[in-house]
Amino acid sequence: MSTSPLESWIKTKIGISAQEPLTRGALESYQLHRLRETVEYARQHSPFYRSRLAEVRCEEIRAPEDIARLPFTTTAELLEDERRFLCVSxxxxxxxxxIRSSGTTAPPKRLHFTAEDLELTVDFFHRGMSTMVKPGDRVLILMPGELPGSVxxxxxKGLRRMEVEGIVHGLVRDAGEVIERIVSEEIHCLVGxxxxxxxxxxxxDAARIPLGWLKSVLLSADHxxxxxxxxxTAAWGVRVFNHYGMTEMGLGGGVECxxxxxxxxxEADLWFEVVDPESGRPLPDGEPGEVVFTTLxxxxxxxxxxxxxxxxRFLPDPCSCGTVLRRLERVRGRLAGDIILAGGHRLNIAELDEVLFPxxxxxxxxxxxxxxxxxxxLDIAIETTAAAGxxxxxxxxxxxLEVRAVRRAVADGRLxxxxxxxxxxxxxxxxxxTVVDRRKEQ
Ligand SMILES: [Zn+2]
Incomplete structure (x- = not known):
């Protein structure tokens, strides 16, 4: 089984020759160099960072742990006025x-990208997708794609670079129609x-898709x-890959091998950390916390x-594919999505998903x-197959009741x-x- 294709891609991007191996040391020294460059660049060109980073001394950022000297950036700051972050005209x-959050009157989040920024994402999609498709394959994309620069x-564009045809369908509104396309258009891979x-x-109609017809599925955009x-995996005999990304990351962040x-x-474009959500302190590999990233x-x-x-959390052991790249464990929902009940019990959608979707x-x-x-x-509204009685x-x-927090909160009389x-x-x-919290609206 081959090493993640991201490794050779990153190696080329950071200027290491084909004969030399990629090492963590070489990657980290590249990242630190890019980080110092980013701090200087942002401070010179963005009004927000001009004041935010005024006190930062770049020469003091010499080791990965020194990144903790830099202040955080929050979604609230982006929402306030994202134009203060702009470094170009x-x-x-x-x-x-x-991005508008559904069902709220909150102001939308806006992210601005140059043509070069978008090119970096196309390049990542090209390399990342080569893990799961090969030239001649056809990919049905169940995500928005009408607008130039959309995911x-x-x-x-990325798939075209390896002679794979990507077909944008958009979000699924009629599942039967999508199944028909998978069969009639000889689709090998789904992204959704x-x-x-x-x-x-x-x-x-799912039985119309023969076992082994689809070779891979890439799931993205939510935990x-x-x-x-x-x-x-059981229904289609496919390999199911996870992609992690958000618009702020330039849509793409990482993908499973x-x-x-x-x-x-x-890792050549983004520097990831996991920090304690309360104290902001960086956490060692293996400990779960909040994902933080810096664009490089x-x-x-x-x-x-x-x-x-x-x-x-970062997985502490190296991946068995043999790469030196780090591994971030599959994201387990959003911190803000936790519902805290009296008695300290925490409910979140990721845990409910694990017991309900089976x-x-x-x-x-x-x-x-x-x-x-x-x-x-806790009320649950369900959508079921017609066969469900x-x-x-x-x-x-x-x-x-298989969710520990639910079972305990019910036993305690808190839920x-x-x-x-x-x-x-x-x-x-x-x-x-997410689990919707209506307690305060009442
Ligand atoms: Zn791997």
């Missing part, structure tokens, strides 16, 4: 990505959101439940120590915590299990799923 911006558009791809596998990976044990990262090659809008709000009739669900006479109450709600209820049913399910596509 508006005329040099090729694409602005606007689907950049992916198509975990829950949307799961719904394809559980559609009544990927292990339960969904297991269902897809064929060992499927955590992401290898774009971004021109339009560099970000320094940007707090992602995602929960993950239920063979479940297509999607929404979890809401509300207040009932001062006590927290009246036993679905009690099975969901039973599965919920009640409320309604489980189909009526309250509101069809919508939310990219980042």
């Amino acid at each position: 508006q005329g040099e911006i090729e694409r602005v990505v606007t 689907g558009d950049l992916l198509v 959101l975990p829950v949307q791809v799961l719904a394809l596998a559980r559609h009544p 990927v439940p292990s339960s969904v990976v297991r269902v897809l 064929r060992r499927l044990r955590g992401y290898h990262l774009r 090659t971004r021109r339009g809008m560099p970000l320094i120590r940007y707090r992602t709000g995602d929960r993950a 239920l063979p009739f479940l297509l999607d669900y929404q979890a809401v915590v509300r207040s009932d006479d001062g006590r927290a109450c 009246g036993e679905a709600p009690p099975l969901v209820r039973r599965a919920l 009640m299990l409320g309604a489980v049913g189909r009526d309250a399910f509101a069809r919508s596509i939310s990219i980042k799923r």
